Amino acid sequence: MPDETIMDGLFGLDGATWDMILAVITALIKAFVIVNGLLLAFAYMTLTERKVLGRMQARFGPNRVGPFGLLQPIADGIKLAFKEDVTPRQANFWVHMVAPMMALIPALIIFAVIPLGPEMRILGQPWTWYVAKINVGYLYATAIASVGVYGLVLAGWASNSKYALLGGLRASAQVISYELAQGLAAMTALVLAGSLNLYEIVNQQVSSGLPYALYLPFGLIAFVIYVVAGVAESNRAPFDMAEAEGELGAGFHTEYSGFKWSMFFMAEYVNMINISALATVLFLGGWWPIPTDAPGIIQGLGPIVFLIKIGAFMFMFIWLRATFPRLRFDRLMSLGWKVLLPIALVNLLLTSAVVALWPLGVWPFAQ
Amino acid sequence: MVVPRYERRETVAFVEVKSPPPPANALSGAVADVTALARGLGVTLGYMFQKPVTIQYPEERPRISARHRGRHELERHDNGLEKCVGCELCALACPSKAIFVEGAENPPDAPVSIGERYAKTYIVNMIRCIFCGFCVEACPTEALQLKKVFELADYTRESMIYSKETLLAPAPKREATDSWMPG
Numbered sequence: 208m209p210d211e212t213i214m215d216g217l218f219g220l221d222g223a224t225w226d227m228i229l230a231v232i233t234a235l236i237k238a239f240v241i242v243n244g245l246l247l248a249f250a251y252m253t254l255t256e257r258k259v260l261g262r263m264q265a266r267f268g269p270n271r272v273g274p275f276g277l278l279q280p281i282a283d284g285i286k287l288a289f290k291e292d293v294t295p296r297q298a299n300f301w302v303h304m305v306a307p308m309m310a311l312i313p314a315l316i317i318f319a320v321i322p323l324g325p326e327m328r329i330l331g332q333p334w335t336w337y338v339a340k341i342n343v344g345y346l347y348a349t350a351i352a353s354v355g356v357y358g359l360v361l362a363g364w365a366s367n368s369k370y371a372l373l374g375g376l377r378a379s380a381q382v383i384s385y386e387l388a389q390g391l392a393a394m395t396a397l398v399l400a401g402s403l404n405l406y407e408i409v410n411q412q413v414s415s416g417l418p419y420a421l422y423l424p425f426g427l428i429a430f431v432i433y434v435v436a437g438v439a440e441s442n443r444a445p446f447d448m449a450e451a452e453g454e455l456g457a458g459f460h461t462e463y464s465g466f467k468w469s470m471f472f473m474a475e476y477v478n479m480i481n482i483s484a485l486a487t488v489l490f491l492g493g494w495w496p497i498p499t500d501a502p503g504i505i506q507g508l509g510p511i512v513f514l515i516k517i518g519a520f521m522f523m524f525i526w527l528r529a530t531f532p533r534l535r536f537d538r539l540m541s542l543g544w545k546v547l548l549p550i551a552l553v554n555l556l557l558t559s560a561v562v563a564l565w566p567l568g569v570w571p572f573a574q
Numbered sequence: 575m576v577v578p579r580y581e582r583r584e585t586v587a588f589v590e591v592k593s594p595p596p597p598a599n600a601l602s603g604a605v606a607d608v609t610a611l612a613r614g615l616g617v618t619l620g621y622m623f624q625k626p627v628t629i630q631y632p633e634e635r636p637r638i639s640a641r642h643r644g645r646h647e648l649e650r651h652d653n654g655l656e657k658c659v660g661c662e663l664c665a666l667a668c669p670s671k672a673i674f675v676e677g678a679e680n681p682p683d684a685p686v687s688i689g690e691r692y693a694k695t696y697i698v699n700m701i702r703c704i705f706c707g708f709c710v711e712a713c714p715t716e717a718l719q720l721k722k723v724f725e726l727a728d729y730t731r732e733s734m735i736y737s738k739e740t741l742l743a744p745a746p747k748r749e750a751t752d753s754w755m756p757g
Contacts, residue, residue: 263618266628278645531611 210276241318246279249476250280256525263529264427274451290465292322295367296383298462302365307463307470310358313351314477320344322406324509325413336510339405344405345397348485349390352440355474356382359442359449362471374458377536378449382440384543390435391551395429395558396489409493412449418492425558431492432551434523437482439543442475443524445531448539483520489515498548625701638722643705645723646698648742649716651688656742657717660688667712672702689715696738700726 220228243565254269254276261268264275269276294303324336341347356379363375400408420430439446450458460471488492493516494509534542597603629636638644649657660677676695686692709718728734 259622262622262626265621266626526615526618530614540712571645 220277228309230552234338238399241338242315245315245477245480246473247345249473250284252476252479252521253283253472254279255521256528257262259522259525262359263526284469287466287469292465292467293462293557295462297367299367302361304467305463306358306362306365307467308476309361310355310474311470311477312354313358314474314481317348317351317481318477319345320405320482321481321488322409324494324507325497325506326406326499327506327509329502329503340404340406340549343484345403345408345489348405348481349386349393352478352481353382353386355478358471358474362463363459365524366459368456368462370456371459371461374449374455377455378442378459381442381446381448381539381543382546385436385446385547388432388543388547388551389440391431391548391555392433392436393485393489393553394555395425398555398559400563401562404474405488409488409495410499412492412494413497413499417488418490418495420490420492425554425561426490428550428554429558432484432547432554433490434520436543436547437486438524438527439539441482441524442477443479443547444528445533446539447533448536453533479521479524480517483517483524486518486520487513592617611690616700618634638724640720643707643710644721645726646703646709646736646741647719647721648693648696648738649679650743650745652746654745655685656687656692657715658713659687659715659717660691660693661714663712663714664709664718667708669706669708670702670704672704673697673709674699693738696741698736698741700734700736701731721738 232501257279258268258276269279272278272282294300319338320341322335322337322340326333326335328334359378359382360375362372363371363378366372395402396408399419399422400411402411412451441448448458449530450460452458455461458469463471494512497505497509497512499506593622594606597606645660651657660675662675662677665671665675667675674692674697678694680690681694682687705720708718710720726734
């Protein structure tokens with residue numbers, strides 16, 4: 208925010224009021240940039256996915272629209288926008304319409320708490336790489352992510368189609384069971400950091416010089432569980448039971464077309480980005496090799512490092528989809544409940560014991 | 575000597591799949607599972623750095639095999655006379671009744687083919703044709719050939735019925751008598 212003395216008294220408002228107004232305006236601009244950035248990332252993520260999947264299957268992927276197929280997402284967007292928007296006659300109209308928004312909007316607003324880079328000063332003014340620094344940031348993210356599941360469940364229910372209903376049921380069962388393992392794995396990082404504030408969590412890792420994934424062995428175990436559960440949370444292959452195009456038509460969005468259908472896809476991809484971002488914050492130390500109190504130019508590399516880490520996660524999502532066949536539903540549930548959950552629980556217990564026994568903040572197994 | 579028409583071959587209906595031995599304990603089983611997953615990931619990553627097998631069709635032409643059965647063509651002799659003598663054997667051999675031939679006596683002063691008769695009308699219905707090549711086998715004068723041309727799509731049914739003018743090979747140029755002219 209600009210210096211108080213310049214704005215003080217302007218239009219009869221004192222400096223504190225101006226600070227507030229400017230904070231709101233800054234937040235709005237950031238939110239606008241983040242939402243559009245996420246949607247742009249979604250568009251090009253679909254292209255990247257199709258390209259990478261293609262190359263992994265010894266073919267090219269889309270390469271006709273524009274150079275290297277770079278305009279393909281735009282062509283897809285135009286096609287989807289002009290498609291007929293069909294609502295089945297027996298469907299519940301309002302729920303059918305609201306469900307895609309219920310899926311997309313939570314996915315978009317999670318990113319508000321992700322700290323992309325260290326707090327820094329640009330041209331002498333303080334600048335932050337997040338919209339909001341909430342002291343229960345992780346809790347906010349998981350709470351909002353849980354709301355997103357309602358979109359899938361309601362879509363399955365409102366479509367009045369057996370495939371959609373089964374897809375919605377599977378989505379709810381799967382997400383509820385994998386949320387537990389994911390939450391417990393994230394708890395490991397939270398215990399190590401002693402904070403729910405995502406900025407603080409990254410700060411802890413950066414100042415200790417080691418991301419939590421390298422706090423062997425517990426940090427690594429928690430990281431692996433978090434990622435596996437994250438893939439299941441975002442309904443991606445090989446855990447894409449809710450869609451399961453081989454057995455359920457298209458799962459919960461069988462009865463959707465046009466823009467509503469694409470909103471489900473936006474939600475899926477933005478959720479992938481969110482889970483990647485949260486995993487980066489919790490386990491990979493955000494902008495980790497960049498020190499938080501570095502000179503401005505180097506601090507500016509923080510968001511780039513963060514985005515590279517997110518990109519690596521996104522590539523992993525595609526890679527998994529290209530490689531693994533879909534799990535059977537009961538296997539999926541037993542993996543979540545009988546393998547990931549107990550391991551995450553014991554892991555959290557041992558981590559807590561270590562943190563309690565070495566209160567100096569030194570991880571005994573780190574080196 | 576009786577030659578058997580079809581050679582009977584022994585076929586293996588079921589192949590015995592040897593399942594790997596059960597793991598000694600849960601840990602080694604988990605290790606084996608994770609190794610298998612990693613190997614699968616390695617396979618897809620390896621393919622990613624290979625050249626795609628796709629043929630970029632309109633720009634890049636596919637390799638057509640020498641004996642490809644594509645579009646029909648009525649051949650000519652080197653002197654420009656048609657090889658077809660209008661015998662209608664191709665029409666008889668055709669399993670989908672795609673060929674219609676109407677023969678006529680060769681005019682003695684200006685012969686169309688080398689024989690007594692020639693094909694006055696020669697029509698191939700390319701919608702009916704199944705490209706089996708029986709017509710080519712039946713042809714006694716090697717007049718009918720199936721060429722490598724495979725892009726036969728068109729917009730109307732009428733345009734898919736090829737007349738003799740369409741099917742006939744172009745007349746050889748008279749001046750280049752020394753060189754061998756293909757097709």
